[in-house]
Amino acid sequence: MNRLILFFLILYCWGSKSQQKNNLYGSFFSNGVYYGESEDNDFNEDLRTNNYLKLDYLVGEKWNFDLQIESYAIDGRLQNFSENLNGTFISTFSANYKINNLKFSVGSIYDQFGSGLIFRTWEDRQLGINNSIWGVRTTYSTEKFNLTGLAGKQKKGKTNSDGVVYGFDAELMLFENFDNYKNLNLGLSYVGRSEPEIEYSFNNLTSAISARVDYNSESFYINYEHVTKSKDGIVQFGSVNENFIKNGKADLMNFGLFKSGFGLDINLRRMENMSFFSDRNEFGGDYLEATLNYLPALTKQHDYLLTNINVYVAQPNVSFQDPELMKSGEIGYQVDLFYNFKKGSPLGGKYGTKLSFNSALWYNLGGNYNYNNQNYNTSFLDFDEKYFSEQSIELTKKFNNKYNATLLYVNRYYNKRFVEEKSGEVNSQIIVLDNTLKLGNKKSLKFDIQHLSNDDDQKNWFGYGIEYNLNYNISVYHSNIVNYGNEVEGKPSYYSTGISYSKNSTRLSTSFGKERGGYNCYGGICKYIPEFKGISFSISTTF
Amino acid sequence: MFNTKAVISFLFLLVLNFNFSQESVPNTTIADFNKKSISTDLVLKDGKYYVLSFWATWCIPCINELDAIADNYKEWTDNGIEIIAISTDDSRTKKRVRPMVNGKNWNFKILLDENHDFKRALNIDGIPHTVVTKGKQIISRRVGYSPGGEVDLLDSIIEYKSNNE
Numbered sequence: 001m002n003r004l005i006l007f008f009l010i011l012y013c014w015g016s017k018s019q020q021k022n023n024l025y026g027s028f029f030s031n032g033v034y035y036g037e038s039e040d041n042d043f044n045e046d047l048r049t050n051n052y053l054k055l056d057y058l059v060g061e062k063w064n065f066d067l068q069i070e071s072y073a074i075d076g077r078l079q080n081f082s083e084n085l086n087g088t089f090i091s092t093f094s095a096n097y098k099i100n101n102l103k104f105s106v107g108s109i110y111d112q113f114g115s116g117l118i119f120r121t122w123e124d125r126q127l128g129i130n131n132s133i134w135g136v137r138t139t140y141s142t143e144k145f146n147l148t149g150l151a152g153k154q155k156k157g158k159t160n161s162d163g164v165v166y167g168f169d170a171e172l173m174l175f176e177n178f179d180n181y182k183n184l185n186l187g188l189s190y191v192g193r194s195e196p197e198i199e200y201s202f203n204n205l206t207s208a209i210s211a212r213v214d215y216n217s218e219s220f221y222i223n224y225e226h227v228t229k230s231k232d233g234i235v236q237f238g239s240v241n242e243n244f245i246k247n248g249k250a251d252l253m254n255f256g257l258f259k260s261g262f263g264l265d266i267n268l269r270r271m272e273n274m275s276f277f278s279d280r281n282e283f284g285g286d287y288l289e290a291t292l293n294y295l296p297a298l299t300k301q302h303d304y305l306l307t308n309i310n311v312y313v314a315q316p317n318v319s320f321q322d323p324e325l326m327k328s329g330e331i332g333y334q335v336d337l338f339y340n341f342k343k344g345s346p347l348g349g350k351y352g353t354k355l356s357f358n359s360a361l362w363y364n365l366g367g368n369y370n371y372n373n374q375n376y377n378t379s380f381l382d383f384d385e386k387y388f389s390e391q392s393i394e395l396t397k398k399f400n401n402k403y404n405a406t407l408l409y410v411n412r413y414y415n416k417r418f419v420e421e422k423s424g425e426v427n428s429q430i431i432v433l434d435n436t437l438k439l440g441n442k443k444s445l446k447f448d449i450q451h452l453s454n455d456d457d458q459k460n461w462f463g464y465g466i467e468y469n470l471n472y473n474i475s476v477y478h479s480n481i482v483n484y485g486n487e488v489e490g491k492p493s494y495y496s497t498g499i500s501y502s503k504n505s506t507r508l509s510t511s512f513g514k515e516r517g518g519y520n521c522y523g524g525i526c527k528y529i530p531e532f533k534g535i536s537f538s539i540s541t542t543f
Numbered sequence: 544m545f546n547t548k549a550v551i552s553f554l555f556l557l558v559l560n561f562n563f564s565q566e567s568v569p570n571t572t573i574a575d576f577n578k579k580s581i582s583t584d585l586v587l588k589d590g591k592y593y594v595l596s597f598w599a600t601w602c603i604p605c606i607n608e609l610d611a612i613a614d615n616y617k618e619w620t621d622n623g624i625e626i627i628a629i630s631t632d633d634s635r636t637k638k639r640v641r642p643m644v645n646g647k648n649w650n651f652k653i654l655l656d657e658n659h660d661f662k663r664a665l666n667i668d669g670i671p672h673t674v675v676t677k678g679k680q681i682i683s684r685r686v687g688y689s690p691g692g693e694v695d696l697l698d699s700i701i702e703y704k705s706n707n708e
Binding site: 258 | 610
């Protein structure tokens, strides 16, 4: 710490004497909860806050530094965050130097190779993910070529992984035609991981390679990524099984068609044994620490309370729970369609109508699974148990200058047994009507009603939300969802009442309520949150 | 591992001694639909007014704001303001951006900030978040969106222009 302070002081003196422009700026974000009651007794009657102060310092055009300090204050971290996060500490720091086409970085590194199937480091404060690499990186980039090399250890809360990570990434634009927007790009990446302090009976260095091709034109695109991961021990029940050694692979294909008022996108993906951690034993951890790659669910990302019950979580792993529940990955597709019914057409009316449709279907990989011998062999295009399917249609229409509405219908199948490794299958239909009414004089009202029909699991739900904007700065809101079909005594209900104030880049909000326990998903990655009742508040600002 | 008091004293020292606020858009790289990376310095031309709207395909208020802007986009361009919608969709939803933009008939420029390098450089926590600039100079920022907010945003830029030109 003292050395870091000394370093910044030297930097400060240097910066002050420099003729070049200096600039320090940053942001502060705080998220807190007073837990009145929680499903997790350790949190009852605790006041917990997560605080992030980020500072950026630019010295001229070539140097920049950033520093993030985190504090998990009063009674500690929020309940869905790793126990490795406690006290006040420097979480990330980086020094970057740029000259011509070269950029050098030392410290905490965020980067992504290709679509992230073999490497992505990023920060997500809602989910408590910060998996940056503590190391060095060099990037050489021109308009048509980009080459990156990096090495280091991975951040795990306040410490770093024991495992060491090496990576390189190259991207090349093979041709480009400005007249018709055509271009063809190639990409190649490598990521290696080894745990020098542990001896295994198999090769300690696991190597993952990604090769990509990407074609774009004025009205069409297609891209394909193929990934292989070398043989590695499968982690079962918290430790590496040295007798169960498998390689991993993934294929991702994506193509789309578009023109004015119309867009279509199709995603196909197959993943087998693709989870990849800097420390092997972090596999299956609750807090997604030390994860090297990004394997999100390819399904529609929903934003309403009832549509977020039983959402799909990607299944990239090998898991042999019992002779009836064995899986090695996933295979499936997602289709998105967007269409704009023009103004003046029968369905468009005076202001036009916007349609979006999404369909997704995911299966376990088909093949031969042997529980007694702990082994499997898969075929490339073979389908096993269905994990998840969903079709959704959404219509948005502006009726006049004061009123517009969105109608959303979702039909979903969720195989809870295979996805969560619990029991049951769920068939549900969800309907949402979301209305926005401008009341004039800067005031507006948003209200939605939602219903989830379900003969299985927790049965039917009903919900509503109302938000009143007093002006462009202050909003008050209330939402409530009731599991009225549930057979348990005292139908579960979850509610929230809150107020938010925003001005320029500052936002303050507070709410009181009872939060539903379950998976909290953001960006296709989900974490389990225990149910709780309490007061939440947040502050965010930039300066 | 670290001394809290030292950290706090150090921060005070920094705060008291430095030129303190983000006055210009830092130079970082961003992508468009065709090119893998473009320098933000090349995107923002000196003297021109921009609204950088950070959004994502799954963010309902962001889409409401951009739909509302698209409905009256001519009014923005007539006043010499260019909208740049910066998608923060990561690889899960990035591929929905182009079809959605076409399906919605948005005519403004779209840029992609897939691993949030630009968002992080501007210290943005949540979206929607809009940054108004004249060239690279930051004029104002807003977080959140409520219906009609786009009219207020346009009026505030027109007022700034008339006071400063």
